[in-house]
Amino acid sequence: MSGGDNLEFEIRPNPAPVADAERAALLANPGFGRIFTDHMVTIRYADGKGWYEPRVEARAPIPMDPASAVLHYAQEIFEGLKAYTLPDGGVAMFRPDANAARFAQSAQRMAMPQLPVETFLQSLREIISIDRAWLPPGDEGSLYLRPFAYASEVFLGVRPSMEYLYLVIASPVGPYFSGGVKPVSVWVTPDYTRAAPGGTGAAKCGGNYAAGLSAQAEAIEHGCDQVVYLDAVERKYIDELGGMNVFFVLDDGTLVTPPLTGTILPGITRDSVIKLAERAGRRVEERPVSLDEWRTGAASGAIREAFACGTAAVITPIGSVKSAGGGFTIADGGTGEVTADLRKQLVDIQRGRAEDPFGWVHRVL
Numbered sequence: 001m002s003g004g005d006n007l008e009f010e011i012r013p014n015p016a017p018v019a020d021a022e023r024a025a026l027l028a029n030p031g032f033g034r035i036f037t038d039h040m041v042t043i044r045y046a047d048g049k050g051w052y053e054p055r056v057e058a059r060a061p062i063p064m065d066p067a068s069a070v071l072h073y074a075q076e077i078f079e080g081l082k083a084y085t086l087p088d089g090g091v092a093m094f095r096p097d098a099n100a101a102r103f104a105q106s107a108q109r110m111a112m113p114q115l116p117v118e119t120f121l122q123s124l125r126e127i128i129s130i131d132r133a134w135l136p137p138g139d140e141g142s143l144y145l146r147p148f149a150y151a152s153e154v155f156l157g158v159r160p161s162m163e164y165l166y167l168v169i170a171s172p173v174g175p176y177f178s179g180g181v182k183p184v185s186v187w188v189t190p191d192y193t194r195a196a197p198g199g200t201g202a203a204k205c206g207g208n209y210a211a212g213l214s215a216q217a218e219a220i221e222h223g224c225d226q227v228v229y230l231d232a233v234e235r236k237y238i239d240e241l242g243g244m245n246v247f248f249v250l251d252d253g254t255l256v257t258p259p260l261t262g263t264i265l266p267g268i269t270r271d272s273v274i275k276l277a278e279r280a281g282r283r284v285e286e287r288p289v290s291l292d293e294w295r296t297g298a299a300s301g302a303i304r305e306a307f308a309c310g311t312a313a314v315i316t317p318i319g320s321v322k323s324a325g326g327g328f329t330i331a332d333g334g335t336g337e338v339t340a341d342l343r344k345q346l347v348d349i350q351r352g353r354a355e356d357p358f359g360w361v362h363r364v365l
Ligand SMILES: *Cc1c(COP(=O)(O)O)cnc(C)c1O
Pocket: 080, 204, 240, 241, 242, 243, 244, 245, 265, 266, 267, 268, 269, 270, 309, 310, 311, 312
């Protein structure tokens, strides 16, 4: 099986799935990332052998040797995307091909083997099909899919692992904002940076998150919901949040977002917002925005709105900013018009309620 193209998955249904009544109770209030479906996908990799043993099986703990490379050297990458119930009762994923491409780029940065795009997509279709009953009822929830891979070779030593395990788990999630979209407050950390040029900022790897937990804790200590990072070189320009990209709306309606220079995670929501805005004739600038520009722009009205975006929350308005140099509010601290409009457009496409001009919605069932 060279390269792992067109792998045939072995399906081993869970012999003891969660009972219907219990599943219905769990799905009534799933929250985020708390409950999981009955199955998982696993595919193994070994140097010289390629990807092998693709399986759909009961979700279960993974036996792990204490010398597994990932536990010591953190060779691990992941993805996150959602499957939605369509108005006709079918199920679709949003831009899974983009997640597949990014997973391959993350693998390359972390010196890991690349899973073929078609195998990645097939693995998602497999888990959605077998765990379809776990899609939350109604038109607000979704099934969050978490593909990931890690170094599973048993050894101590600094070199790329020669064995890997790829998995997909799935988690039903409710609306991110129960009770409507609420603007968040953000803390601009003076102490920590997320990514430096040449580092791993553009790779979706667990290590980036581990390094950001202290900064997020600092944000909470300052009474804020989320952390914002400045660039690591000049400590002047806005990079992104801990797990979301950022946009600014100028008074003439122009959207501005920091450019992808390798220190920012290339978000698929970010890309979708840019494409939707441009299609509607809105100007979009990818350029650095300093904290000073944000502060003075918010005061003068030159920056009218700001929002964060990512798969989990889609689009989140930013209401207020705190930093070592003081705090400020964006407009009245509420949800801006452009932010709300972009959010609605994107969510409607994702859920199959609006035309899909870019072919983003991939029907599975
Ligand atoms: C995943 C992620 C994002 C958002 O990417 P989406 O593809 O839009 O979900 C933004 N920043 C970081 C650091 C991320 O890990």
